[in-house]
Amino acid sequence: xxxxxxxxxxxxxxxxxxxxxxxxxxxxxxxxxxxxxxxxxxxxxxxxxxxxxxxxxxxxxxxxxxxxxxxxxxxxxxxxxxxxxxxxxxxxxxxxxxxxxxxxxxxxxxxxxxxxxxxxxxxxxxxxxxxxxxxxxxxxxxxxxxxxxxxxxxxxxxxxxxxxxxxxxxxxxxxxxxxxxxxxxxxxxxxxxxxxxxxxxxxxxxxxxxxxxxxxxxxxxxxxxxxxxxxxxxxxxxxxxxxxxxxxxxxxxxxxxxxxxxxxxxxxxxxxxxxxxxxxxxxxxxxxxxxxxxxxxxxxxxxxxxxxxx
Numbered sequence: 001x002x003x004x005x006x007x008x009x010x011x012x013x014x015x016x017x018x019x020x021x022x023x024x025x026x027x028x029x030x031x032x033x034x035x036x037x038x039x040x041x042x043x044x045x046x047x048x049x050x051x052x053x054x055x056x057x058x059x060x061x062x063x064x065x066x067x068x069x070x071x072x073x074x075x076x077x078x079x080x081x082x083x084x085x086x087x088x089x090x091x092x093x094x095x096x097x098x099x100x101x102x103x104x105x106x107x108x109x110x111x112x113x114x115x116x117x118x119x120x121x122x123x124x125x126x127x128x129x130x131x132x133x134x135x136x137x138x139x140x141x142x143x144x145x146x147x148x149x150x151x152x153x154x155x156x157x158x159x160x161x162x163x164x165x166x167x168x169x170x171x172x173x174x175x176x177x178x179x180x181x182x183x184x185x186x187x188x189x190x191x192x193x194x195x196x197x198x199x200x201x202x203x204x205x206x207x208x209x210x211x212x213x214x215x216x217x218x219x220x221x222x223x224x225x226x227x228x229x230x231x232x233x234x235x236x237x238x239x240x241x242x243x244x245x246x247x248x249x250x251x252x253x254x255x256x257x258x259x260x261x262x263x264x265x266x267x268x269x270x271x272x273x274x275x276x277x278x279x280x281x282x283x284x285x286x287x288x289x290x291x292x293x294x295x296x297x298x299x300x301x302x303x304x305x306x307x308x309x310x
Contacts, residue, residue, distance in 0.1 A: 001082040001224040005035045009072045009081035012040040013154040018180045019214045020085045023232070026105060030231035039081055043071045073099065076217065082225045084217040088241055089210035091217075093249030100220040103233035104241055108176035110212040110262050112205055114198040115159065115178075118187070120169035128162050128171040136258045136278045137205050138172075155181060163193040175199065176212040206260035206276050209244040209253075213237055236265055243273050243294035250302040251277075263294070273297050277305055285309070 001007075006027070010020040017038070024036045068090040075081045077098055088104060095101060112134065114127070127138055128151035135148045149168060151161050155177050162171040178197070179185075187196045216232070218225040243263040253259055261275035272290040279285070285308050289301035 001222050001228075005037050006083055006225065006228060007037045007039055007081045009039050009041050009075050009084045011043055011068060011072070015155055015177050015181055016085070016087075019087065022180070023085045023105060023214060023216055026232040027228060031228050034228065039075070041072045041075055041081075043068045073217075076219060079219075082218060082222060083229055086215045086217060087210075088213035088215040088245075089208040091210065091215060091245075093245050093247075093251075093253065095217070098220060099217050100226065101215055102218045102226050102229035103216040103231075104237045105214040105216075105232060106234040107237040107240070108179055108212040110207045111175040111202055112172055112200045112207050112211075113175045113178065114170050114200060115162070115173055115195050116170035116198060117163065118194045118196055126167055126169050128158065128165070128168045131172070131208075132256060132258045133208060133260050133278075134172045136281050136284070137260065137276075139281055140284065141200070141205050159190045159195070163190045163195070174207065174211055202262060203274070206274065207262060209248050209259065209261050209275075210241055211262075213241050215241075239263075239271065239294055240265060243271055243298050246295045246298035247273060247275065247302055250298060251305075263297070266290070271297050273301050275301060275305070279309070 008020060008024065010016045020038060024038075027036065028034050069084070069086055072081070072084045072086070073096065076084050083102075116125070123145060125142065125146040127146055127148050129135055129138070129148050130150055130152045138146050138148050151158050151171065153161065155173060158171050158173065162168050183197075185197060187194060189195070216229045218229055240263040244261065247261070251257065251259060258278035259275065261273065263271050263273045265271055270290055270292050271294060272288055274288045276284055276286045285305060287301055287304055287308070289297050289304065291297040291300060
């Protein structure tokens with residue numbers, strides 16, 4: 001950070017900007033007089049909506065970086081921005097050594113929701129989703145009575161594509177995204193079509209690891225930015241997502257790996273990590289592990305997962 005203005009990089013979607021404004025509000029409250037400047041950066045995940053998300057890395061030569069963060073991290077490394085705001089679930093389990101996860105904001109609802117046309121036949125749902133995890137969970141949760149079709153795009157685009165396609169009855173979204181965008185929690189209209197929101201229990205339909213958390217990233221050697229950003233870190237959320245990210249790292253998982261789960265803090269301050277991992281569309285392992293240290297809990301659960309596969 002070379003000036004009195006904190007330059008913040010973000011994607012240009014409505015949700016990304018809503019999350020960035022939330023982060024700025026928190027940082028300004030913690031750092032009176034702080035000035036911020038938003039710089040919108042187009043990422044590979046935004047540009048290539050013509051192919052499934054899990055294929056974007058190979059198609060765009062972004063290696064194993066998150067398809068929604070690689071371009072933003074390039075700007076961070078080049079000194080063009082001082083802080084990056086991400087949906088934590090888009091970030092790989094381990095950061096490039098040049099960067100630091102300086103803070104996470106208090107976590108939103110981690111739940112996935114089904115947004116469904118009000119006249120949909122619930123006995124044979126056709127659900128639009130671009131997520132491998134969600135596609136596998138649909139088969140398990142609905143016992144094979146529902147099927148999925150691919151869809152890509154931001155929240156508004158996926159909702160519009162859902163209502164415009166007469167063969168599609170629903171789509172799957174993160175409750176956190178809908179909440180941050182101000183959508184009603186029960187019913188609303190999309191292009192004149194009424195839809196209703198059905199929450200899915202996290203125990204049976206686990207979210208993406210890291211879902212619901214907003215991450216603030218900066219250069220590890222930028223002491224000024226670190227000092228500003230770290231003031232808004234929410235310790236309980238950071239502890240939970242540290243456990244989830246440690247497991248992702250051990251699993252070497254990206255968006256192509258069908259895994260879901262979440263870490264929760266218990267009354268005695270211990271952590272429990274819940275995970276569902278799919279070997280294929282019909283074979284999965286469901287495990288939980290409890291302990292006190294995030295990395296140790298993740299390591300113990302990963303070891304059990306590997307043993308269960310033998």
